[in-house]
Every structure is written in C-alpha cells, then in structure tokens.
Amino acid sequence: MNFITVSGPPSSGKTSVLLKTIEVFIDRGLKVGVVKFDCLSTDDDLLYKKMNIPVKKGLSGALCPDHYFVSNVEEIFQWGLDIDADILISESAGLCNRCSPYIKEIKAVCVIDNLSGVGTPKKIGPMLKSADVVVITKGDIVSQAEREVFASRVNAVNPASIIMNINGLTGQGAFELASVLHNDKSANIETLTGKELRFPMPSALCSYCLGETKIGAEHQMGNVRKMDIKND
Amino acid sequence: MIEHNVINNTKLFILLKKYPFLEAYFKDNNFDIIGHEAGTFSSFLNTLDEEYLEDMAIDKHEACRQLSTYLNSMLEFLGEDKTDVLSITIFPGTNKSGEKENYDKLKINKGDIVSIVGPTGSGKSRLLADIEWVAQADTPTKRKIFVNDDVPDNKWRFSIEDKLVAQLSQNMNFVMDLTAKEFVELHARSRMVENIEEVIGRILTQANELAGENFAPDTPITSLSGGQSRALMIADTAILSKSPIVLIDEIENAGIDRKRALSLLLSEDKIILIATHDPTLALLGDKRIVIKNGGIDCVIETTAEERQVLAELEVMDKRTKEMRTKLRNGERL
Ligand SMILES: Nc1ncnc2c1ncn2[C@@H]1O[C@H](COP(=O)(O)OP(=O)(O)OP(=O)(O)O)[C@@H](O)[C@H]1O
Ligand SMILES: Nc1nc2c(ncn2[C@@H]2O[C@H](COP(=O)(O)OP(=O)(O)O)[C@@H](O)[C@H]2O)c(=O)[nH]1
Ligand SMILES: [Mg+2]
C-alpha cells in the first residue's frame, strides 16, 4: 500500500485538493482510504463519504493533534490494509506551525495557500521544511507576480521539494499531482512499525498541559519558560 | 555543482560575498548569522543552543544539506545558458470519445499569438494544462508536447525558476499590502534581476501606458482601479516573468489597451495563448485552435478577410470607448 501524509494550516485547501486528486486515483482504478485528523471537530469526513471514499476520523480533543496522530498511525495503517486500499491518505491540520506528522520514507505533502502572505513560509517549521511535495493553492485569487514570489519563498525554505500550484476549486493541477504522488516508483509499504518521525516533536510538558487552570507562579511546574520583557 | 563539504567548510563572509543571494536565504530561514561571518555555517549552527534549535525546529545536519541544495540550484538557475524556447509542438491525442484528434501536429513559434476557442466544458483549460505540464501522453487527452522540436527536459515540470507558462488570470485583485513600486521590487528581487531600479521604472512606465489612466509609484496596489491593476499585472509579467509562454484567460476590455498589451508581451519574446470568446481578441491572433468534445477540431488561420472584420470591430470598439468617455464626462451621447 502507498501511504501519503498530507498536512497544512487550517483552510489552506487540503480537503479540496485531496478530493480532486482522489477523483483521479479512482479514475485510474485505484482504491483510496482517507484518515482525517483534527482537534475539536471536522466535517471533512462527510465530504469524503459523499464521494464513497472510505474514511476514518480522529479528534484529538485536548491533546496535540500531531502527537495524537503518531500514537494512532500504526492502527490506521492496519485499517488501510484491512480495507484493501492501494493508497492511504492522512489529512491533518497543522495548528502550531511547529509539529509535522511526517514519517521517514513516507511521502509527505504540505498544502499552503497563496493568500497566507509571502512572510508565511518562513514562519512554518518542519511541516513545510521537511515535506517532499509542497502544494500551493488559491493561485486563482492572486496575480502571477504574487504566485512567483510566494513559490520562491517556499523554495528558499525547502529547496529540495517539488512545488506545485493546484487550484482546489477547479482541480487544475490535480491530475499532475496524482501522477507525482502515486506512480510506478511508489514504494509498497508493508508496515509502519519501527519507522521514524522526520522531526522530533517539541518537548512541552508543563502544569498547564496536565490540566492546571490557575494563573500564578506557584501553579507553574515542569517545562516553563518566561518571556524577556524589558522596560525601555 | 559545488560539493556539500566545500560549502560547509567555507567561511560565511566569503560565501556571502560570492553569492549575495544567500543573505535573503539566511533571513528566510531565520538564521541570524550577523556577527558570525568569520566562521563557517556549521560553526554558526554550533553556537546555537539546544533549546533554540528545538524551538526553531532546526536539525543541524539537515540545515547544512539544505544550504548546499539551495546554493547549487540557484547557481544552476543563474549560470546555465537559458534554453531559449523557440517553439512548442502539440502532437494529437484523443478527444473525450477516445477518437484521434483531427490534425497532424501543431507548432507554435515564439512571437505567435494563438487563440483558443470552444464551448464551455469543451477542453480549453485541459489543452492549456497539457502545455503547462508538457504532457507526454500521460494526461486524459494523451497529447504530447515537444519544446524546440524535441522531447522536453523534466525541469519544465518541476523547477520553480524554469516554469514554461505564466498565467494572467481573470482575477484583477492584488492581496498584498504594498505600493506599486514595492510590489514590483519584491517580484524583481525574487527573480534575482540585477538592474532593479531600471526594471522597476520600465514596468511602471509600461503599466501606465497600458492603463491610460496614470498612477504614481507609491499608490497602494490594492487601491489601483481594475484597468490599472491589470495593466500592472501585464507589464510585470511581460518584463519580469521568465516563462516563455503566457496564457491569457480573456483580457477584459475595460480600461486597458489590449492590442498594446499583446504587443508588449510580444516585444518581450513570448508565445501568447489566449482563451477567449471575444471576436476582437480572437482575431488579434495569427490562428485559432477550435476545441470540440475535448479534442482539437481544427486550426483556423486568420485570413485577410478576417483582418478586415477586425478593422471593423476595432472601429466599433473605438466608438464604444468614445461613448464611455462622454458618459464619464457627463456629456450627451
Ligand atoms: N481529450 C479529452 N479526453 C478526456 N477528458 C477530457 C479531454 N479534454 C478535456 N477533458 C476533460 O473535460 C473536462 C472539461 O474540460 P475543460 O475544463 O478543459 O473545459 P473548458 O473548455 O476549459 O471549459 P470552460 O469554458 O467552462 O472553462 C475536464 O475534466 C477535462 O479533464
Ligand atoms: N479560490 C480558491 N479557493 C480555494 C482553493 N482551494 C480551496 N479553496 C477554498 O478554501 C476553503 C478551505 O478549503 P479546505 O479544502 O476545506 O481546506 P482544509 O481546511 O485545508 O482542508 C474552501 O472554502 C475551499 O473552497 C483554490 O485553489 N482557490
Ligand atoms: Mg480539510
């Protein structure tokens, strides 16, 4: 089975691009399963269901969605095998711009949109920097110049990636993306057990992670760091 | 190609002097190398403490590898003799019913203006997408595209710097919060042009000529009129975009001299493809591709008689324009 992890800021166009791309896979006679990871709620699963795509959703609730992803990915992968999928795709929203659910040797896609501004690529961490394919959406709403500047900024932070402009509404480029994500050279992955994350997640564990709600120094324990606020 | 080790053993001030574009690169990647120029990139990374590396999600080994990937790709881009695209050739595939397309092969040369016509859903956008992807019988149409009479290099598909096609979209809005001059400058810098001031000046002058209605360099782009925005987009694409082919999805008539816009693009040595329903625009082309049921049905050369029609249409357009001016000025029509 081919496994593709897709991640990107909320509303960057992940679902739109995936729906168009999966349509191409289905046309090619491939069976696709999708797992959607989110924090509090998502209706994306309904969109996938509407296209008769088998879908699972995982809501991390109070946990960091990327930590939640890694803790569940093995089981999810098994589900993909059980339903006999040729391609399993995970969609997750990158929320803090720091984490990324990418796994070594597993195709990693980051979706980011032209509207987020040219300063954005440098603010996004491993989610963008360590992706194999960067999909840029919403090119239809900006000028050629803005598209070129944005793409060159993405290229500066991830020069090794394949950068593709895709229109999530019309699907322009989805055919080509499908060919990049799944082709004769795609690895057939048998198991995820033992594979490694591309980048360690931040080691954050403070009293607030553990349920503390009160403000004040005496309630702060663990990994606490203070801002440097000088009077000038 | 410069070896990874060589790059990482070279002192930063030497790298920066030789490759000034690295300054922006370090900035884009949040590497604050100021004060560390006397050492190498790895020695700079070694000055960062673990906490900072973790916060900024920096993997030292990866960071070194990335620097050499970037430097090498930029050198290739700057140094290589640009393949001059003289022509593209479209070889027939099949239409939506799977029948072979009705033409032999279609060659489009530098300096050509070709319009693409056909009903909604007929496959105009697919044809444009085939060209952009330099299709090799691997799209639904099974068409093949050659560049300069030959099987094209893969770089046309994946390189950000070497895109075959620039697209002037229908949309006339800018989203950036910049003045016209800052906007063009930002674009020019990302394209690594050398004589920035001169290029900016040229673009703004051309844009003003196209728009008819002048704007100052310090006008915020978001407050340009529709015609001015489009004029700026066209002038900017003509002069700064390196892509040899420009796709145009309808240039609206309002507030811009379309004939002039096309000749500006042509003067910059582009191939121009226009998807349009507008007869004036279609006739400005040397030929037009007619698309039906997903396939190229025929290619019509613009004849002398048709050019006569164009002259008539232009008279009508001019008359409409005069009426519009009168209307604006509060005169009777
Ligand atoms: N030769 C072909 N074989 C199979 N499918 C095709 C072919 N040509 C086009 N199609 C498909 O037909 C659909 C409509 O084509 P397209 O979007 O290019 O139409 P269009 O002419 O641009 O329409 P509009 O005027 O509405 O923009 C697309 O899904 C496209 O992939
Ligand atoms: N104009 C435009 N809108 C897009 C594009 N891609 C996605 N959208 C819209 O952006 C919004 C968010 O897209 P969605 O796919 O739900 O984003 P996700 O949260 O990343 O999955 C939706 O309203 C989409 O219709 C695009 O290429 N162009
Ligand atoms: Mg979504």
Ligand SMILES: [Mg+2]
């Ligand atoms: Mg179209």
